[in-house]
Amino acid sequence: DGGITQSPKYLFRKEGQNVTLSCEQNLNHDAMYWYRQDPGQGLRLIYYSQIVNDFQKGDIAEGYSVSREKKESFPLTVTSAQKNPTAFYLCASKRDVYYTFGSGTRLTVV
């Protein structure tokens, strides 16, 4: 079945370490998105990509980086510059008007 795979589901890292969250889709969707969710807050856009080798900053891109070398993959790196990295991270993709969501990665930085 087609879908989005995010891994891992839970991730723990020490403060000051970079960490990369994986997002893979086999839906042949052109657009992909990364969102962050904090308790009591709506999902906020970090980065998005509409085609391979192109991506744009969202509302809260500081401290994050992405790449889009393949249509299927849109990894997100949480760098040590991100002041409050502990959060739930959601990957999504879109084709036409249809959106698909991953199951998310809960990152805890200690």
Add this chain to the structure above:
Amino acid sequence: KNEVEQSPQNLTAQEGEFITINCSYSVGISALHWLQQHPGGGIVSLFMLSSGKKKHGRLIATINIQEKHSSLHITASHPRDSAVYICAVPLNSNSGYALNFGKGTSLLVTP
């Protein structure tokens, strides 16, 4: 930016009750999405609607384009309906049509 407001923020109901969750947005849209988020975080798309009403099982979603308002109804609620329900609308091409999400309505249905 298309602001999305949901109400109520939290809702507790007894099993069997009829539930309504509301969503308002500020800018005209092509379609509105209702999503469900269970504990643990995974998000499931419930409805995408651009006009009128859609029904799936015990869930009904309605939208009034003129009033920029949508409602999600759950009939004969059940404890397994306990989840966070989120309304989302697409941003414009300047944001790659990313979805802008409401803060969600946390629903608890008790036996």
